[in-house]
Amino acid sequence: MRKKAPHRIALPAAVTAGLLALAHPLGAETPLAVELVTAHTAPVFLHFxxxxxxxxxEAVPVGFRTGGRIVALKVQVGDQVAAGQVLAELDPTQAAAALRGARAQAEAAAALLKQAEQALARAAELTQRGAATQAALDAATEAALSARSAEDQAQAALAKARQGLDDCTLTAPAAGIVTARAAEPGQIVGAAQTVLTIARDxxxxxxxxxxxxxxxxxxxxxxxxxxxxxxxxxxxxxxxxxxxxxxxxxxxxxxxxxxxxxxxxxxxxxxxxxxxxxxxLGSAMALPWTVLVTKDGGPAVWTVDPATRRAELRAVRVSRYTDRSIDVAEGLSEGALVVARGAHLLYPGRAVIATETTP
The missing domain is CATH 2.40.30.170 (Efflux pump adaptor protein, beta barrel domain)
Known part of the structure; x- marks a missing residue:
């Protein structure tokens, strides 16, 4: 007589998984292997x-005091020049003509002044002898004063004309090196327009x-x-x-x-x-950039309690980011253990084990 095979009952997959879970004690999770670094405060330097x-x-821009056409530019960039050396010249035609006219006016004014002074001397002598009135003496005195004023004005105009001719020549204000040349011969320049730049010795x-x-x-x-x-x-x-x-x-x-x-x-x-x-840049904790995660939209790192070896997420303030590291200014205590690699697998309270601790 043949024996019957035992009857097998198929259990649902969900029930099977639950029974297997009950077979293992709670809290027996395998610690996650992570790389840890120790946070130390040290001076931070920004390398440039x-x-x-x-x-x-001191660089001195030089130019003519008057405007005109440049007829000569006697130095090049890089030339060494001495104080008072002639650097450039303007066309002196108009300035020379103005000087001749001012000289002629000055000579005429000097002649009129001499004539007025002689007339004043005669009037004074005649008045003293009673041969001329006081009114005639006053008129002669006024004419002499006017002639003196005209002669002073003519001399001032002559001095100005002489200066105008001198201003057609540009000289070096100090010894140095020509570093820039902003004009060329034949160019018309204005008064005080920079022609050359000299670097003082x-x-x-x-x-x-x-x-x-x-x-x-x-x-x-x-x-x-x-x-x-x-x-x-x-x-x-x-x-x-x-x-x-x-x-x-x-x-x-x-x-x-x-x-x-x-x-x-x-x-x-x-x-x-x-x-x-x-x-x-002060002091901070330099950590590798791989420690950086986020918490509530801000920077954070995972730390590990040395006693329990459990992970904890801490918000930090980062003072500087570089291509290799971050400088943490606040949020960590001296000597804190920070997860450098493996942070993406952590959650609060997760047990960890260190694979390597970098001082």
Whole structure:
């Protein structure tokens, strides 16, 4: 007699999963392996590598005091000039004619003055002898005073005409180097229009271009190290003395000037330089960017309690972002354990185990 096979009952899948869950004790989750870093407060520096050039501390624009046509321009850019050296000349035709006319008027006024003074002397003598009236003496005195005034005016006009002729010659106001030439022979220029620019001999300064950022004023009085781009010559020290108030629209940078330290000979004008500056920005906790998550729309990080080894989400204030790290200014205590990798798998209270702790 054959035995019957035992009857098998198929249970629904949901019931089976529930029974399996009951077979394991609650709270026996496997700790998540994460990489941890320790947060330490340290000084924060903003590193800059800037470019610029060596320029004169004082550049003097020079031009004619009067307008006219340039007939000679005797210097080129880069020429060394001495104080009083002739740089350029205007066409002197009109100025010379004006001088001749003023000289003739001055001579005529001097002759009239001499005649009036002689008439006054005769009138005074005749009045003293009783041969002339007081009215005649007064008239002679008035005529002499008028002649004196006319002669003074003629002399002033003569001096002005002489100055006009002298102004047709442009001379160097100081010794230096010609750095710019804004006109050419044959060109008509106006009074005081810049024709040449001269860099005075002596002081030199470094001009650097810095990206605009909120802490730009910290550059003032900062010492920077300068090196020529071509590597020729020793490094130089400069102290920042001036920060331009406006941002250059074309480049978005701010011009910063630095005074070269005395003692070492400065590079030549126009030398391209680079400068290295480490600007202190206070203290913060530098952490790798991989720690960063969000909480309520703001920056946050996962921390781990050393005693329980459980994860906790903390909101932080980030003072600076870089391409490799973030600087946390608030929200973390000194020595806090922060999850650097594996944060995307965490939730509050999740048990973790460290795979590597980076000091």
């Amino acid at each position: 590598e800037l470019s610029g050039s060596i320029e004169p501390a 002596g002081a030199r300064e470094a001009v650097l271009y810095v990206p605009d950022f909120p802490a730009l004023d910290r550059f003032r009085d900062r010492s920077v190290t300068l090196r020529p781009v071509d590597g020729a010559g020793p490094p130089l020290q400069a102290v920042v003395t001036e920060i331009a108030p406006l941002v250059a629209g074309a480049t978005g940078t701010v011009r910063v000037k630095g005074r070269l330290a005395e003692g070492a000979p400065p590079p030549g004008l126009g030398t391209a330089i680079v400068a290295v500056v480490d600007l202190p």
